[in-house]
Amino acid sequence: MASSGETRRGASEVLRVEGLTVQYGALVALRDVSWSVHNDEILGIIGPNGAGKSSCFAAVTNAVTHRGRTFLDKADVSALRTFDLAGRGLRRTFQQNSFFGELTVLQNAVSAIFRDFSTDLATSLFAPWREATTRRAAELAAAQLLDFFGIARQYHDQLPGDIPYGVQRLLSVALAYGTGAKVLLLDEPAAGLSGGDMKKLADVLIGLRKRNLALVVIEHHMDLIMSIADRIVMIDQGAMLATGTPVDIQRDPRVREAYLGRDE
Numbered sequence: 001m002a003s004s005g006e007t008r009r010g011a012s013e014v015l016r017v018e019g020l021t022v023q024y025g026a027l028v029a030l031r032d033v034s035w036s037v038h039n040d041e042i043l044g045i046i047g048p049n050g051a052g053k054s055s056c057f058a059a060v061t062n063a064v065t066h067r068g069r070t071f072l073d074k075a076d077v078s079a080l081r082t083f084d085l086a087g088r089g090l091r092r093t094f095q096q097n098s099f100f101g102e103l104t105v106l107q108n109a110v111s112a113i114f115r116d117f118s119t120d121l122a123t124s125l126f127a128p129w130r131e132a133t134t135r136r137a138a139e140l141a142a143a144q145l146l147d148f149f150g151i152a153r154q155y156h157d158q159l160p161g162d163i164p165y166g167v168q169r170l171l172s173v174a175l176a177y178g179t180g181a182k183v184l185l186l187d188e189p190a191a192g193l194s195g196g197d198m199k200k201l202a203d204v205l206i207g208l209r210k211r212n213l214a215l216v217v218i219e220h221h222m223d224l225i226m227s228i229a230d231r232i233v234m235i236d237q238g239a240m241l242a243t244g245t246p247v248d249i250q251r252d253p254r255v256r257e258a259y260l261g262r263d264e
């Protein structure tokens with residue numbers, strides 16, 4: 001793990017966004033926001049409700065009309081579709097859990113793996129014998145994926161709606177990760193979690209960072225984000241208000257003011 005502010009050997013910039021601006025009709029939800037994230041790094045994005053954090057992810061993944069540019073591994077990917085960005089390893093989760101409710105946890109993980117190897121799947125449709133082999137390999141890989149995310153075997157054959165909420169949150173991150181990602185954008189992964197579940201999530205995110213991933217995490221749980229993030233970007237009313245290490249951010253009077261309300 002790279003500690004805050006430390007110069008990290010071998011780290012390279014994976015994702016950079018420049019001047020992201022999102023407008024919904026007359027409302028400017030995000031204004032000229034720029035940041036970057038390296039591999040082996042967790043960047044936290046914080047800000048009050050309605051600050052523009054989710055709009056920032058929507059712009060990065062080209063899921064909303066916006067201005068500004070996105071660079072993935074130094075290549076300008078601003079014009080790529082969301083699906084193609086995911087194919088290049090830029091993936092996101094949403095505030096709400098998203099899985100196939102009628103498939104088991106393991107089947108959901110298999111789907112994520114097939115999604116990532118969609119070309120192989122298309123080929124396999126024309127060769128049933130190969131399909132069986134591919135499916136067995138995918139089931140094995142899916143079980144390993146779930147293991148890595150700490151999702152116990154007892155849950156693999158259950159429907160996602162029947163497993164504990166904390167495990168559902170981990171499943172959402174696991175499915176976004178699939179066969180691997182370069183950058184994961186996580187929108188409030190700890191929403192609704194507390195205590196032990198939050199600790200498990202923190203351990204998973206730290207484990208992903210150790211796998212050389214770049215993580216960008218929107219989070220309202222300050223204890224969590226301040227303890228795992230290497231750097232923080234604070235957004236308020238659509239604009240970047242402050243950026244720095246968790247220690248810098250916690251000391252910044254503008255951040256306190258934005259959260260606690262402005263004194264009249």
Ligand SMILES: Nc1ncnc2c1ncn2[C@@H]1O[C@H](COP(=O)(O)OP(=O)(O)OP(=O)(O)O)[C@@H](O)[C@H]1O
Pocket residue numbers: 024027029047048049050051052053054055056
């Ligand atoms: N599709 C949309 N159409 C119109 N306005 C929107 C849309 N999505 C978001 N907004 C508005 O844009 C602003 C920023 O919203 P956004 O969801 O990006 O904020 P946020 O920081 O993620 O908030 P929260 O922490 O509550 O999730 C808010 O005023 C919101 O009401």
